[in-house]
Amino acid sequence: MKRLLEVNDLQVHFHSKKQNIYAVRGVSFHVNKGEVLAIVGESGSGKSVTAKSIMKLLPEKTCSIPEGSILFNGDEIITMKKKQLSKIRGAKIGMVFQDPMTSLNPTMKVGDQIAEGLIVHKGYSKKLAHEKAIEIISLVGIPDPIYCCTTYPHQLSGGMRQRVAIAMALICEPDLLIADEPTTALDVTIQAQILDLLKDLQEKMGMAIILITHDLGVVARFSDRVNIMYAGKIVESGTKNEIFYNPKHPYTIGLLESVPHLDLEKNQQLTVIEGTPPDLHDPPKGCAFTSRCPFAMEVCDLYQPNKTILSSTHHSVCWLMDQRAPKVDDIQYNDFHQ
Structure with a gap:
């Protein structure tokens, strides 16, 4: 299928007198x-x-795109x-x-x-x-x-x-x-x-x-397809069925678990993702979701995880995908209740 739009390693920064906000940090995706x-x-x-x-459409005086490419029908948008x-x-x-x-x-x-x-x-x-x-x-x-x-x-x-x-x-x-x-x-x-x-x-x-x-x-x-975005990055991407029936990133799992269900029992509380997103004027050195993740490991706080290709349409950016990490199959939605 021909790609209409291709976004590669897009970075968007907002500037003020006191600090910079790293709002988008290396986003890549395409639209067919x-x-x-x-x-x-x-x-x-x-x-x-x-x-x-x-x-x-972003304000030129306070915003910059230091890196990245946005191709629409093969034409570069950023330099237009x-x-x-x-x-x-x-x-x-x-x-x-x-x-x-x-x-x-x-x-x-x-x-x-x-x-x-x-x-x-x-x-x-x-x-x-x-x-x-x-x-x-x-x-x-x-x-x-x-x-x-x-x-x-x-x-x-x-x-x-x-x-x-x-x-x-x-x-x-x-x-x-x-x-x-x-x-x-x-x-x-x-x-x-x-x-x-x-x-x-x-x-x-x-x-x-x-x-x-x-x-x-x-x-x-x-x-048809879904990109899950957190703290300026795409942390998981896949078809609708892959995201809803086979989620791999803890943030995706947390989002799905927080959706109200019709069979919710009386007095049963909705699941929430504890904590708040990081301040993007000083992004974390490792995975941005570490402080909120019930499955976080020491490596998560120190290094950015690599993208793991799960299928031709499905990828996740999480240390749990590493072969040395606990098996992803062991992760249960109800871990977010703990």
């Missing part, structure tokens, strides 16, 4: 044409920073000038942000905002662009699309604003859609509708999707 890749992790793990790096980037943003890569109210212009009518992409990238006339905007608004499931075009974002509900944001991202039929926690601010019923909509549009348009989320239920329903 037409697939859904989920990037999962706690808040602060580097998911959104990685996503914004792909479109070079603004004029080249403007031909890709919105046209070839679309993005849906967490909160549509902050990504939509409150002073512009919805129809004008959606049509703008076609006018800028495709050279459409204003009339034709508005006709296409009505079509895409209808496609994303908004009733009375003609009326919707005449409204301002604040006049719509949260679910409708998110559909408008999706319509804006899809209007130019991009090859890749980056959805950064697109259902976080929505109630459960609307979440399901938005996810079904994205999946349906993805299949109709044949585009690839990078789904940024911390919701494993969304991942199970929507993704």
